[in-house]
Amino acid sequence: MKDVAQHAGVSTATVSRVLNGHAAPTPETRERVLAAIEELGYRPNALARSLRTTSTQTLGLVISDLLNPFFAEIARAVEDEARSHGYCVVIGNADESAEQEATYVRTLLDRRVDGLLLCPATDDPALVREVSAGGVPLVLLDRTVRGATCPVVRADGSEALTALARRLVGAGHSRIGVIAGPPDTSTGRERSTVFTGALGGLAQVVHGDFRQESGSQAAARLLDDGATALVAMDNLMGLGALAQIRSRGLRIPHDIALAVFDDQPWFPLLDPPISVIAQPTVEMGRAAARSLLALINGQQPDDVRLTAKLVLRGSLGEAEL
Amino acid sequence: MKDVAQHAGVSTATVSRVLNGHAAPTPETRERVLAAIEELGYRPNALARSLRTTSTQTLGLVISDLLNPFFAEIARAVEDEARSHGYCVVIGNADESAEQEATYVRTLLDRRVDGLLLCPATDDPALVREVSAGGVPLVLLDRTVRGATCPVVRADGSEALTALARRLVGAGHSRIGVIAGPPDTSTGRERSTVFTGALGGLAQVVHGDFRQESGSQAAARLLDDGATALVAMDNLMGLGALAQIRSRGLRIPHDIALAVFDDQPWFPLLDPPISVIAQPTVEMGRAAARSLLALINGQQPDDVRLTAKLVLRGSLGEAEL
DNA sequence: GACAGGTGTGTAATCGATTAACTACGCCCT
DNA sequence: AGGGCGTAGTTAATCGATTACACACCTGTC
Numbered sequence: 298m299k300d301v302a303q304h305a306g307v308s309t310a311t312v313s314r315v316l317n318g319h320a321a322p323t324p325e326t327r328e329r330v331l332a333a334i335e336e337l338g339y340r341p342n343a344l345a346r347s348l349r350t351t352s353t354q355t356l357g358l359v360i361s362d363l364l365n366p367f368f369a370e371i372a373r374a375v376e377d378e379a380r381s382h383g384y385c386v387v388i389g390n391a392d393e394s395a396e397q398e399a400t401y402v403r404t405l406l407d408r409r410v411d412g413l414l415l416c417p418a419t420d421d422p423a424l425v426r427e428v429s430a431g432g433v434p435l436v437l438l439d440r441t442v443r444g445a446t447c448p449v450v451r452a453d454g455s456e457a458l459t460a461l462a463r464r465l466v467g468a469g470h471s472r473i474g475v476i477a478g479p480p481d482t483s484t485g486r487e488r489s490t491v492f493t494g495a496l497g498g499l500a501q502v503v504h505g506d507f508r509q510e511s512g513s514q515a516a517a518r519l520l521d522d523g524a525t526a527l528v529a530m531d532n533l534m535g536l537g538a539l540a541q542i543r544s545r546g547l548r549i550p551h552d553i554a555l556a557v558f559d560d561q562p563w564f565p566l567l568d569p570p571i572s573v574i575a576q577p578t579v580e581m582g583r584a585a586a587r588s589l590l591a592l593i594n595g596q597q598p599d600d601v602r603l604t605a606k607l608v609l610r611g612s613l614g615e616a617e618l
Numbered sequence: 619m620k621d622v623a624q625h626a627g628v629s630t631a632t633v634s635r636v637l638n639g640h641a642a643p644t645p646e647t648r649e650r651v652l653a654a655i656e657e658l659g660y661r662p663n664a665l666a667r668s669l670r671t672t673s674t675q676t677l678g679l680v681i682s683d684l685l686n687p688f689f690a691e692i693a694r695a696v697e698d699e700a701r702s703h704g705y706c707v708v709i710g711n712a713d714e715s716a717e718q719e720a721t722y723v724r725t726l727l728d729r730r731v732d733g734l735l736l737c738p739a740t741d742d743p744a745l746v747r748e749v750s751a752g753g754v755p756l757v758l759l760d761r762t763v764r765g766a767t768c769p770v771v772r773a774d775g776s777e778a779l780t781a782l783a784r785r786l787v788g789a790g791h792s793r794i795g796v797i798a799g800p801p802d803t804s805t806g807r808e809r810s811t812v813f814t815g816a817l818g819g820l821a822q823v824v825h826g827d828f829r830q831e832s833g834s835q836a837a838a839r840l841l842d843d844g845a846t847a848l849v850a851m852d853n854l855m856g857l858g859a860l861a862q863i864r865s866r867g868l869r870i871p872h873d874i875a876l877a878v879f880d881d882q883p884w885f886p887l888l889d890p891p892i893s894v895i896a897q898p899t900v901e902m903g904r905a906a907a908r909s910l911l912a913l914i915n916g917q918q919p920d921d922v923r924l925t926a927k928l929v930l931r932g933s934l935g936e937a938e939l
Numbered sequence: 940g941a942c943a944g945g946t947g948t949g950t951a952a953t954c955g956a957t958t959a960a961c962t963a964c965g966c967c968c969t
Numbered sequence: 970a971g972g973g974c975g976t977a978g979t980t981a982a983t984c985g986a987t988t989a990c991a992c993a994c995c996t997g998t999c
Contacts (some may be wrong), residue, residue: 298985308949313987321947338751341727344674348665348954363697369690376684376711385725388709390697407664408981430659476683509883539887562830563884566860619955629979634957642977666955669984 298341304333313496316341333595347409355385356589357405357413359398361440363390364508365533367578368416369561371438374582382590384411393507395419406433412589420482434592438585440483448598450585451484454558454577454605457489461556461574461607463497465526470554472616474519475502476512476529476538488530488558505534512537526554526613530563535571550614554570560608569611577603619662625654637662670728672821674704677910678726680719682761683828684711686854688899689737692759695903697734703911714828716740717883727752733910738763740802755913759906762804769919771906772805773897775879775926776812782877782928783816785845789935791875795840796823797833797850797859808853809814809879827854833858841866847875847934851865853882856892871935881929890932898924 302309307326314322315330322330333339347353356379360368376386384527387410389401398418412434417425422442426433429446437449465473473496478485485504493500501517505511512534516527520541527542529535547553547605549569557564560575580603588598623630628647635642636651643651654660668674677700680912681689697707708731710722719739726734733755738746743763749756750767758770786794799806806825814821824839826832833855838850841862848863850856856878868874870890878885881896901924909919 309986310950311948314948317987319988323947326947340724340728342669342730342985343725344665344669344730345954346987348663348669348956348985349987351954353665363690363694364687364974366685366687366690369684369687373684373711390694402665403661407661409665438790536883536887539884543887561862561884563882565856566864567887567890585781630956631958631980635978638957644977647977660974663955666984667957669955670957672984782989 298339301330301333301337301339304337305329307374315572320602337579351409353409353411354383355408355410356395356586357386357387357389357402357408359389359391359401359405359412359413359415359416361389361393361398361416362533363392365507365531366561367532367576368439371416371582371585374579375586378582378583378586381585384590391416391418393418394556395421395424395556399424402428407430412436412593414438414585414589416440417482419479421481422485424577434589436585436589436592439581441484448592448600450581450588450601451603452605453602454488454574454576455573457605457607458488458492458558459495461528462492464609464613465528465554466496466499468554468586469559470526471567472522472524472526473500474516474522474524474527475500476519476534477502477504478507478530478534480504484505485530488510488553492528492530505531505537507531509537509540516541520547520553524553526556528556528558530558532557532559539567539571549612554613556613558605565610567612571612572610573608574605575608576605619660622651622654622658624659625658626650628748669844672730673792674730674732675704676708676729677733677907678708678710678729680710680712680722680725680734680736681728682712682714682719682737682739683854684709684713686828686852687770687882688853688897690761692737692903692906695900695913696907699904699907700911703907704850705911711740712737714739716742716745720745721747727754733757735759735906735910735912737761738803740891741804742802755910757906757913757919760805760902769909769913769921771902771909771922771927772924773902774923775809775895775897778895778926778928779809779813779879780816783813785934786849786875786931787817787820789875791847792820793843793845793847794821795837795841795843795845795848797819797836797848797855799824799851799855800827803828806851813849813851826852827856828852828854830854830861834862837862841868841874845874847877849877849879851879853878853880856880860888860892860922872932875934877934879926883930886931888933892933893931894929895925895926896929 298309298312302312312330315327358375362368372388379386396417396617414436416439420443422444425442435447439451441449475489477489480486489502502516505515510530516538527538529538549555556572558574560573564571584601591598619630623633633651636648653771679696683689691711700707712719716739735757737760741764743765746763756768760772762770796810798810801807810823824836826836833850837859848859850859870876877893879895881894885892912919
């Protein structure tokens with residue numbers, strides 16, 4: 298910057314003013330400064346700027362699992378929304394591990410992100426408290442924690458799950474296997490609670506960890522127990538369940554009915570196409586980014602609840618179409 | 619930091635030394651400082667530290683498309699490797715757009731990342747030159763650019779593609795549709811060049827843009843032209859091709875043979891399972907991160923070429939099994 | 940012609956860390 | 970006793986920006 302100033306025959310203050318679009322500098326001064334910047338290929342040091350202004354124009358996003366396409370899509374949406382407001386997003390991948398999540402949250406805070414979006418790996422409010430105590434704007438995404446005091450953006454699957462339950466019961470299924478998420482995550486618990494509630498006593502629940510392998514194992518257990526329908530509460534566990542079904546040579550929907558929470562582009566391509574509960578993923582990401590930006594600007598955004606929708610495609614049997 | 623120093627009855631210099639594990643401070647001084655840090659919940663400001671040390675312990679990763687599971691997996695691998703060396707990764711998503719890519723690269727440079735990993739959206743070496751001119755360590759990943767002067771990490775699919783070509787010809791296919799990537803990306807061009815070369819004159823090539831929709835359209839065109847086999851040079855275009863095949867009610871492999879470059883967890887679940895050319899995705903990401911870290915440490919890492927493998931599963935017809 | 944008021948720039952303090960250079964304090968040896 | 974030396978800790982410069990305040994200059998008015 299000093300070089301630029303010297304080159305243009307002005308002080309660094311003036312260079313800074315030109316850079317930040319202050320009203321002060323004369324058009325001709327501005328011209329000279331811009332020429333010097335161009336000539337020297339100068340780019341301002343964002344670290345120094347942020348140190349001085351205490352604003353990084355950066356949002357932190359800590360997601361549960363980058364390999365889960367659901368979260369990848371969320372990340373993409375958050376980023377789009379943030380960019381359109383002049384913010385940049387730093388993504389941290391917690392890999393469904395609470396420690397790694399905490400590490401990332403702290404790293405991001407140390408780098409002074411202006412706000413933080415978090416898809417918490419567990420229910421435990423400790424980390425959320427820590428962030429709030431630091432006074433950093435925080436929005437929870439997809440999942441919540443016990444006694445959360447910050448805005449939460451999530452999808453509500455109750456209606457869709459109830460409709461799904463009704464349909465399965467109506468089709469005569471009496472042993473329905475539920476592949477649920479971890480009981481210490483809000484989505485893991487809530488989805489299966491709502492669903493099993495709607496099923497009366499017909500459900501058998503096995504908890505997985507939102508990963509393919511656990512879905513496969515859970516499906517194995519449920520199939521061994523004589524389930525005639527499986528519902529996976531997450532796309533990766535759904536993938537695992539499918540693999541298990543295939544490896545046993547079972548046919549959908551003839552031998553086993555299947556539905557999955559969270560849609561993926563390849564579900565319609567299976568034979569039969571898989572029925573799903575589709576979440577408004579992109580809208581969730583955008584809404585979360587918007588809430589966070591509002592919070593940063595001193596507003597108090599409300600929680601956002603978007604509704605998930607049941608999409609029937611054939612994997613539940615003739616009855617559904 | 620000043621507060622901590624005061625609290626512990628020492629100067630900020632001593633606090634800094636304790637923080638950075640210098641030999642100087644007495645065990646008891648260290649103890650007092652740590653106590654003060656604990657008590658005040660002090661966390662050092664990474665911006666200030668980086669400004670002073672000119673090192674951010676951060677790698678930049680600009681990928682072509684976060685929604686492409688191939689790149690998501692790469693990102694995950696890069697991050698793992700970086701973390702194990704004490705580095706943090708900032709991901710930028712270029713969405714296959716050269717401008718957005720340039721924007722991200724500049725943003726990351728402005729934030730003084732210690733090094734940059736780039737999956738270039740196009741062949742154009744301009745951006746690479748800009749980075750190199752700035753003296754920032756740079757490694758290209760998956761794709762290269764014309765006249766690249768920096769280390770490149772990629773998968774070599776030549777053998778697999780040649781084997782695939784031989785097999786298709788051997789099975790009697792004479793109109794083979796190739797759904798290639800954009801001609802201005804190295805992977806887009808090279809894969810189809812190698813493959814069509816190995817096919818003699820039997821190939822018809824349509825270029826897509828590494829997205830699902832383009833794969834679908836390309837497949838439509840090729841099927842209209844009477845192709846009996848389709849090969850998609852990327853998993854998303856493969857997904858599109860599959861959708862097109864399904865929507866026409868064609869059966870694999872009876873009506874049309876299909877193979878896809880780049881494996882995905884759900885390909886084996888289709889009926890029939892899709893034959894693919896599998897890339898060592900995780901190893902690519904790790905290798906790229908390692909090369910970049912070596913570059914940062916002043917070494918001169920070689921280019922890395924990992925080999926992709928043909929995996930036959932049934933979608934090419936009886937002949938293959 | 941002096942003076943208020945406005946405008947464009949420069950000076951220097953500041954953000955929160957790191958670190959070179961220096962000081963103060965023992966301790967040992969002659 | 971005094972000089973040399975090693976060690977623990979302090980002072981102050983520095984990284985590269987922003988910005989409050991001061992200053993110089995110009996214009997218009999009485």
